[in-house]
Amino acid sequence: MAKIRLTKEFRFEMAHALYNYDGLCKNIHGHSYILQVTVIGEPVPEDESPKLGMVMDFGDLKAIVNREIVNDLDHSVVVSHKVSADLLKQMGQMTERYFIMDYQPTCENMLIDFAARLQNALPERVALFSLKLHETANSFAEWYASDNI
Template identity: 65%
Template structure:
């Protein structure tokens, strides 16, 4: 049977700052991110399976990506753990969603992290094919399984 790719699009707003960066992005600022998640697999052939004919239910893709990424990062502030006193930004009245990452929160590093999170949750018969993360309307990063 043919391999089929499914893609689902997600949107979230997130603020970050790039520690020790030599440009404007060293300041706290936000982006309207658009994430495209593409999985690949063969449609289910088992006629007793309620997901017959599906590679994966789009609802399950949504659940995984929402839980691992969107619900956590939407309207969050994300900073690199290298930021001195980063914990001082953990002010519930202002930053209810505040995350300190092990890495510089660039589009490139975030998409690699997202790939790991999503891959860990996919059914064994479905593989993550690619991710595309738009940080702005004209700037994005891409991750492909074949490259990693």
């Protein structure tokens, strides 16, 4: 049977700051992220299946990505574990939603994190093929499963 790739796009707003960075991104700032998630698999061949002809239901993919990534990160502040949690708490109401990651929250590192989350959450017969994360309208990073074997 033929392998088919499905892609779904997600949008979320998130702020971050890069710890010890030597440029403007050391300051807390926000982005309108666009995440493209591509999975690969074979369409379901069983005539009696309600998913006949589908690699994966787009609604199921949406639910997984929202649960694993978007619902948490949308309208949050993300920083490295090297930043003091007390500093964020002192900002009061501006930081009710924040995440302290065990990595520098660059576009590249977030993709590595997202890939791990999604690979653990996808159905067995569907594989993560690639991720593309736009940080700005003209700047993005990509992750491909074939590069990480």
